[in-house]
Amino acid sequence: MRIRSFVLGTVAAVALATGAAAADGFGEGLRGTGDLGVVIERATGQVAVVDRLESARLATVEGLGDLSHASVVFGPSERYAYVFGRDGGLTKVDVLTGTIDARVVQSGNSIGGAISEDGSLVAVANYEPGGVKVFDAETLDLVADIPATDIGEGKRSKVVGLEDAPGNRFVFSLYDTDEIWIADFSKDRTAPEITKYPAIGRQPYDALVSEDGRWYLAGLFGEDGIAMLDLWNPDKGVRQVLEGYGRGEEALPVYKMPHLEGWAVAGGYAWLPAIGRHSVLVVDMDTWEQVAEIPVHGQPVFVMARPGGRHVWVNFALPDNEFVQVIDTQALEVVDTLEPGPGVLHMEFTPRGDRVWLSVRDKDEVHVYDTATRERLAVLPAEKPSGIFFTSRAHRIGL
Amino acid sequence: MRIRSFVLGTVAAVALATGAAAADGFGEGLRGTGDLGVVIERATGQVAVVDRLESARLATVEGLGDLSHASVVFGPSERYAYVFGRDGGLTKVDVLTGTIDARVVQSGNSIGGAISEDGSLVAVANYEPGGVKVFDAETLDLVADIPATDIGEGKRSKVVGLEDAPGNRFVFSLYDTDEIWIADFSKDRTAPEITKYPAIGRQPYDALVSEDGRWYLAGLFGEDGIAMLDLWNPDKGVRQVLEGYGRGEEALPVYKMPHLEGWAVAGGYAWLPAIGRHSVLVVDMDTWEQVAEIPVHGQPVFVMARPGGRHVWVNFALPDNEFVQVIDTQALEVVDTLEPGPGVLHMEFTPRGDRVWLSVRDKDEVHVYDTATRERLAVLPAEKPSGIFFTSRAHRIGL
Numbered sequence: 069m070r071i072r073s074f075v076l077g078t079v080a081a082v083a084l085a086t087g088a089a090a091a092d093g094f095g096e097g098l099r100g101t102g103d104l105g106v107v108i109e110r111a112t113g114q115v116a117v118v119d120r121l122e123s124a125r126l127a128t129v130e131g132l133g134d135l136s137h138a139s140v141v142f143g144p145s146e147r148y149a150y151v152f153g154r155d156g157g158l159t160k161v162d163v164l165t166g167t168i169d170a171r172v173v174q175s176g177n178s179i180g181g182a183i184s185e186d187g188s189l190v191a192v193a194n195y196e197p198g199g200v201k202v203f204d205a206e207t208l209d210l211v212a213d214i215p216a217t218d219i220g221e222g223k224r225s226k227v228v229g230l231e232d233a234p235g236n237r238f239v240f241s242l243y244d245t246d247e248i249w250i251a252d253f254s255k256d257r258t259a260p261e262i263t264k265y266p267a268i269g270r271q272p273y274d275a276l277v278s279e280d281g282r283w284y285l286a287g288l289f290g291e292d293g294i295a296m297l298d299l300w301n302p303d304k305g306v307r308q309v310l311e312g313y314g315r316g317e318e319a320l321p322v323y324k325m326p327h328l329e330g331w332a333v334a335g336g337y338a339w340l341p342a343i344g345r346h347s348v349l350v351v352d353m354d355t356w357e358q359v360a361e362i363p364v365h366g367q368p369v370f371v372m373a374r375p376g377g378r379h380v381w382v383n384f385a386l387p388d389n390e391f392v393q394v395i396d397t398q399a400l401e402v403v404d405t406l407e408p409g410p411g412v413l414h415m416e417f418t419p420r421g422d423r424v425w426l427s428v429r430d431k432d433e434v435h436v437y438d439t440a441t442r443e444r445l446a447v448l449p450a451e452k453p454s455g456i457f458f459t460s461r462a463h464r465i466g467l
Numbered sequence: 468m469r470i471r472s473f474v475l476g477t478v479a480a481v482a483l484a485t486g487a488a489a490a491d492g493f494g495e496g497l498r499g500t501g502d503l504g505v506v507i508e509r510a511t512g513q514v515a516v517v518d519r520l521e522s523a524r525l526a527t528v529e530g531l532g533d534l535s536h537a538s539v540v541f542g543p544s545e546r547y548a549y550v551f552g553r554d555g556g557l558t559k560v561d562v563l564t565g566t567i568d569a570r571v572v573q574s575g576n577s578i579g580g581a582i583s584e585d586g587s588l589v590a591v592a593n594y595e596p597g598g599v600k601v602f603d604a605e606t607l608d609l610v611a612d613i614p615a616t617d618i619g620e621g622k623r624s625k626v627v628g629l630e631d632a633p634g635n636r637f638v639f640s641l642y643d644t645d646e647i648w649i650a651d652f653s654k655d656r657t658a659p660e661i662t663k664y665p666a667i668g669r670q671p672y673d674a675l676v677s678e679d680g681r682w683y684l685a686g687l688f689g690e691d692g693i694a695m696l697d698l699w700n701p702d703k704g705v706r707q708v709l710e711g712y713g714r715g716e717e718a719l720p721v722y723k724m725p726h727l728e729g730w731a732v733a734g735g736y737a738w739l740p741a742i743g744r745h746s747v748l749v750v751d752m753d754t755w756e757q758v759a760e761i762p763v764h765g766q767p768v769f770v771m772a773r774p775g776g777r778h779v780w781v782n783f784a785l786p787d788n789e790f791v792q793v794i795d796t797q798a799l800e801v802v803d804t805l806e807p808g809p810g811v812l813h814m815e816f817t818p819r820g821d822r823v824w825l826s827v828r829d830k831d832e833v834h835v836y837d838t839a840t841r842e843r844l845a846v847l848p849a850e851k852p853s854g855i856f857f858t859s860r861a862h863r864i865g866l
Binding site: 095098099100101102103121142143144145146147148164165185186187234235236254280281282300301334336354375376377378398419420421422440459460462463464465 | 494497498499500501502520541542543544545546547563564584585586633634635653679680681699700733735753774775776777797818819820821839858859861862863864
């Protein structure tokens with residue numbers, strides 16, 4: 069394999085070691101933001117600002133708290149990244165200057181968030197105290213507080229699977245009380261209309277919104293199946309589909325529950341990580357019937373489609389997390405196996421799909437691959453990297 | 468209807484009248500580019516730089532030549548707009564400064580262009596002399612010249628329907644010789660591999676690539692039907708589908724051939740402007756059978772899906788070009804009719820679909836609508852506006 073070395077990458081590696089913040093010239097002049105991104109460095113509570121065209125690390129932003137399981141959304145101008153930490157921290161990072169623009173610690177324990185369709189509201193899903201808090205995207209001032217259902221002893225249900233949906237709505241699931249709620253901010257940005265769906269299935273643990281903004285799908289920890297809400301027809305309520313999807317009656321050991329946001333949709337099919345089995349499931353989205361089960365190297369975690377859907381890339385739970393496999397969506401079979409190294413935690417495609425970036429945590433590296441040739445194009449230094457997020461997410465529904 | 472007035476809009480209107488270039492403070496400090504766009508002002512050979520979040524006109528860039536039928540693509544950083552003029556002019560506009568970064572007059576007569584997947588090559592389709600020229604996206608230096616098929620007397624076929632496709636390919640059609648060509652720049656960026664498909668149908672006049680980058684569809688002027696090339700399986704050649712699609716045996720008067728790039732795809736269906744009839748055709752993309760014909764107010768020109776596909780918006784040829792209609796894609800019927808004013812030439816949705824911008828040429832205005840309420844949110848001044856292009860196109864295949 070050919071490995072390019074980049075001047076900016078080298079500069080950034082030195083900067084990282086010395087604690088300095090940025091590559092030469094960064095933040096000083098006008099530049100576009102469509103080619104930027106951030107990489108979570110969870111061990112050190114910092115993020116790297118990266119340039120996906122140059123495969124370069126541009127700056128390091130420190131002081132973001134506990135970033136295990138952290139995720140990121142972008143404002144519509146693609147200048148500001150909102151980083152959701154595990155400790156309730158919400159940090160607004162300016163990717164043009166590599167600095168923190170605003171930061172609040174808004175709960176004791178949180179699990180991701182979303183940005184509204186119009187870009188003006190940022191919502192966070194909280195475990196403790198259970199509920200959703202909504203902030204002004206510019207100032208991070210609290211705009212709305214939505215406590216979850218009371219579960220006694222002064223506690224409220226944990227909130228999971230918080231997603232944005234068209235019409236300035238947020239949709240989320242209540243783990244302890246088996247509910248899905250819609251909070252509609254289209255009429256009043258401080259007092260949302262809340263619609264509650266009870267008894268949607270036991271213990272929803274994660275969710276996704278399909279790329280078209282129509283389907284909200286929540287995975288269930290307490291039983292098999294998926295809870296589905298049609299956001300074009302919310303009056304029809306929640307129904308369960310894919311009844312066999314889950315850990316199954318044998319309750320196989322599951323090393324890591326797969327991420328639902330990793331679901332790929334390609335060619336009218338959804339591509340799902342099987343739970344506890346070494347396979348990827350292919351499901352017809354018209355009928356929600358399974359049409360194929362593709363054997364893969366380990367327990368899949370993220371199953372992600374290259375933009376356009378020609379291939380699906382898969383990473384794995386322990387003990388197979390040094391591998392990545394590539395599935396041909398026409399042939400329905402694995403066509404390539406890569407071994408970037410131990411701890412491949414996340415994948416991010418460039419928006420038109422020509423490249424993919426991989427976090428290789430235990431090598432302290434981010435790798436850049438050509439998706440067509442599967443050639444490795446670049447290696448960037450990173451401190452225990454996990455999530456990778458490009459600014460192009462700003463323009464997508466449900467990311 | 469509520470019409471907001473914006474300070475920047477007012478400043479820009481004054482700037483337009485005096486020939487000054489930009490609103491106060493424009494181009495002076497760092498800013499993101501994800502919320503910017505350009506509007507073609509064809510009568511005066513200029514483009515307006517706009518901010519889609521603020522519904523504001525920021526700057527005017529003059530000196531772009533003949534901009535009738537002009538189109539625009541964006542580089543991946545979203546800083547540079549490439550404007551394809553009718554007179555063979557190719558202009559690289561810096562939307563952060565509102566200035567021309569580079570400009571070439573590369574032929575006598577041209578019809579649109581495309582940018583490669585990796586953002587490094589800009590291609591232009593030429594009528595005179597017939598062929599495709601490919602330029603370095605940074606410098607606009609000529610990188611490759613692809614003359615079209617000789618048609619005698621020193622002339623070459625006109626080239627139409629030039630589109631980008633995954634794998635750093637450009638795909639285009641030859642009007643005079645009934646061909647489709649693929650130029651593959653993935654191995655050598657100065658010497659593309661050319662694949663030629665002859666006898667694809669009579670007189671291809673425009674084309675599109677589907678959003679997933681898989682299907683290249685060319686409309687035929689010389690016969691009914693659509694020429695289709697599956698870019699996932701280019702060895703299978705071109706086949707004709709939708710045999711009834713065209714002007715038909717009665718050869719109805721057609722006031723304006725519809726744009727193919729306006730085709731909407733929503734819910735597994737393609738939504739096509741009927742040619743010469745007052746209807747929108749709904750076609751199942753699995754079978755390429757027509758499943759519905761929806762009556763509309765006039766001869767449709769652009770039939771565009773709101774991102775996510777919940778609605779399809781339609782504008783019309785003369786004598787009905789003051790209207791816009793909205794089709795509900797579930798109900799398969801028109802649910803709203805708007806009358807922005809004479810000369811509605813183009814529509815552009817914000818990337819997550821909450822707003823749409825309309826060019827109202829004969830009122831010298833651009834209108835901004837809320838797509839959910841259909842309320843008009845803003846009016847911007849513009850000199851005979853035609854195409855509107857937001858920077859989010861940078862991240863899409865086939866735009």
